[in-house]
Amino acid sequence: GDSVTQMEGPVTLSEEAFLTINCTYTATGYPSLFWYVQYPGEGLQLLLKATKADDKGSNKGFEATYRKETTSFHLEKGSVQVSDSAVYFCALLIYNQGGKLIFGQGTELSVKP
Amino acid sequence: NAGVMQNPRHLVRRRGQEARLRCSPVKGHSHVYWYRQLPEEGLKFMVYLQKENIIDESGMPKERFSAEFPKEGPSILRIQQVVRGDSAAYFCASSPVPSGGGTEQFFGPGTRLTVL
Numbered sequence: 166g167d168s169v170t171q172m173e174g175p176v177t178l179s180e181e182a183f184l185t186i187n188c189t190y191t192a193t194g195y196p197s198l199f200w201y202v203q204y205p206g207e208g209l210q211l212l213l214k215a216t217k218a219d220d221k222g223s224n225k226g227f228e229a230t231y232r233k234e235t236t237s238f239h240l241e242k243g244s245v246q247v248s249d250s251a252v253y254f255c256a257l258l259i260y261n262q263g264g265k266l267i268f269g270q271g272t273e274l275s276v277k278p
Numbered sequence: 279n280a281g282v283m284q285n286p287r288h289l290v291r292r293r294g295q296e297a298r299l300r301c302s303p304v305k306g307h308s309h310v311y312w313y314r315q316l317p318e319e320g321l322k323f324m325v326y327l328q329k330e331n332i333i334d335e336s337g338m339p340k341e342r343f344s345a346e347f348p349k350e351g352p353s354i355l356r357i358q359q360v361v362r363g364d365s366a367a368y369f370c371a372s373s374p375v376p377s378g379g380g381t382e383q384f385f386g387p388g389t390r391l392t393v394l
Contacts (some may be wrong), residue, residue, distance in 0.1 A: 197380035208282075208369055208385040209321075216380040254320060263326050263334045264311050264377035270320040 167192050171255050171269035178245055178276050186240040186272045188229075188255035196257040198222075198231050198238040199266070203252045212240075212253070245276045280305065282372050282386035290392045291360050299355040299389045303372030310353045311383055312345060315367040327353060328376075360393045367391075 172187040190196065197216040201209040213222030218233035227242045238255060255269040283302040291297050303310050312324040326334040327347035338345070342360075347353040357364055367390045371383035 199382075201385075208387040209371075210385070211382050214380065214382065258377060258380065260380070264309060264373065264383065265323045265326065265334060265337070266311070266313070266321075266371075266377070266383060267323065268313075268320040 167194075167196075167257065167259060167267050169255050169257055169267055169269035171253075171272050174252075174271070174273040176272060176274050178274070180247055180276055180278050181244045182276075184240070184242040184245045184249075184274070186253055186255075186274070188238045188240065188269060190236050190238065190255075190257050192236070192257055192259060194259040196259050198229070199256045199258070200227070200229055200238070200240050201254045201256060201268075203254065203271070205251070209254065245274070247276045247278055250274055250276045282370055282384050284368075284370050284386040284389050286389060287387060288390050288392070290394060292394050293361055294359050297357040297360050297364070297391055299357075299368050299370075299391070301353040301355070301370030301372075301386060303353070303370070304374075304384050307372035307374050307384070309373045309376055310347050311371040311373075311377070312353075312355050313369045313371065315369065315388075317366070321369065324355070357391075360391075362393045365391055365393045 168191045199214045200212040202212045213224045215222040215231035221230045229240045252271045256266045313321040315321045323337040325345045342358045344356045367388045369388045370386045
């Protein structure tokens with residue numbers, strides 16, 4: 166079946182450190198890939214997305230490249246800030262199979278000053 | 279522009295009572311999705327509705343749970359005879375067109391249900 170696997174957290178970094186959160190997927194169809202962010206006590210916000218292989222999504226200094234050959238969509242940021250502390254979810258959606266987003270388990274990021 | 283609105287934000291019920299969760303999508307959005315986030319877990323899809331129709335309910339528990347999205351008014355997720363295992367955060371999302379082509383789903387702030 167379709168699934169998403171993320172690296173386990175929590176991840177603790179110092180401010181200005183480099184961030185990588187790994188995400189791999191299994192998909193029976195042709196997926197679009199997403200990263201969502203959830204700040205404490207809030208709902209999910211779309212951070213970035215990619216809809217086809219080799220596309221790079223980017224937003225607020227975060228980047229992720231859709232790698233079909235490795236079935237991966239790793240999230241990266243060159244220099245994290247305290248305000249980036251949140252839970253990050255990788256998700257996929259299979260083309261033309263309705264609207265079922267399939268989420269990874271989430272990775273909690275804590276950035277210390 | 280108002281985003282997705284959910285109410286109540288927090289709901290406490292005793293075992294055996296009914297819980298009704300409301301979701302008002304972004305204005306103009308006719309596609310609504312419900313997800314559940316159990317403690318220490320990621321979000322799991324429950325149901326996808328379009329106005330007056332259930333499109334995909336493959337994630338809904340077979341008993342006690344129902345959802346609707348009437349022609350007028352908010353979408354409702356209804357849980358009858360709640361049990362402690364229903365305690366979770368329930369999120370609603372909406373989109374202007376079916377999300378299957380990669381269209382973003384906009385999420386609400388969630389309803390946190392606690393069953394005593």
